[in-house]
Amino acid sequence: MNRTQRSGVAGRDRGYQRVDQLTRWTAAGGGLALAVIGVVLAQGPASASTATTPGAVATPSLPQAPAPDSSSQGLTSQGYDQSGSQGLQSPVAPPQYSSPQYSSPQYSYGSGSGVLSGGS
Amino acid sequence: MQLFWFLSRAAGLISLVLLTATMTLGITGKMRRTVAGWPRFVLAHLHRNVSLLTLVFLVVHVCTAVIDPYAGIRWIDTVVPFASSYQTFWLGLGVIAIELMAALIVTSLLRARIGLRTWRAVHWAAYACWPVAVVHGLGMGGQDTRTGWVLLLTLGCVAVVLGGLAWRVFATPADDPGQIDPARIKAGQW
Numbered sequence: 620m621n622r623t624q625r626s627g628v629a630g631r632d633r634g635y636q637r638v639d640q641l642t643r644w645t646a647a648g649g650g651l652a653l654a655v656i657g658v659v660l661a662q663g664p665a666s667a668s669t670a671t672t673p674g675a676v677a678t679p680s681l682p683q684a685p686a687p688d689s690s691s692q693g694l695t696s697q698g699y700d701q702s703g704s705q706g707l708q709s710p711v712a713p714p715q716y717s718s719p720q721y722s723s724p725q726y727s728y729g730s731g732s733g734v735l736s737g738g739s
Numbered sequence: 740m741q742l743f744w745f746l747s748r749a750a751g752l753i754s755l756v757l758l759t760a761t762m763t764l765g766i767t768g769k770m771r772r773t774v775a776g777w778p779r780f781v782l783a784h785l786h787r788n789v790s791l792l793t794l795v796f797l798v799v800h801v802c803t804a805v806i807d808p809y810a811g812i813r814w815i816d817t818v819v820p821f822a823s824s825y826q827t828f829w830l831g832l833g834v835i836a837i838e839l840m841a842a843l844i845v846t847s848l849l850r851a852r853i854g855l856r857t858w859r860a861v862h863w864a865a866y867a868c869w870p871v872a873v874v875h876g877l878g879m880g881g882q883d884t885r886t887g888w889v890l891l892l893t894l895g896c897v898a899v900v901l902g903g904l905a906w907r908v909f910a911t912p913a914d915d916p917g918q919i920d921p922a923r924i925k926a927g928q929w
Binding site: 649 | 741742745746748749750752753757777778780781784785788789792795796799883886
């Protein structure tokens, strides 16, 4: 084997080594991407949907919790109270009326009985 | 249990990227162009390795989709196109794409036995496999497909392959030192 042939063989070996290295990196990158994309998809909006229409996303949702019984659990302004306290909870803020024709009713607590004022 | 579903979708996206890379390497390899330090036989070897890697991720994609109980995909549905009751058409396209891919890989591994002509004829199926896989992804993806980065990824893959195809169609292949130019033979220079 002369010098030219030897350098040709060495070049070929280098090429194969380069390909093998790149293949390993691609496999590792693919594995990493698999994990990352899986996590991103799990956190995405699609993960919460349970669309069943043809062509729509078919993403499983977490098992649905049974609907809470309003007679045994209290309601809060943010939905069902999960604290297990009994009875109806008082709302955090009084309901706001945004109708342009009527101003918001004002409650006066000074005399001990509710007096409505401001409405016309 | 949702883990398999997310893994399946992620593996599907990675398979699309790798299939695009395989396709692009195949297209550009035909142009006989080389990059410094990357002779043609190296690129051909890379093309083969990436296609095998694509197959690995496709196996993950299919297995996790079947294992996940939500869609109710059976093993037979992964072999027989349009047999599934779940998203029949889009899933059927995926089955066709995988079978074309399997045919490409098997014939490539047996190229020495089946002959170049048969191998080349089957290899044209690559031009059907990739678009079918893309349409399968767009159809099955649903809300995923409407997610910005997923759509961008898919469009990027389409752009890369279309660019490669345009290059192959409009650019002149580099001279192959192993091939004799027919014009030179006609001119009596050979």
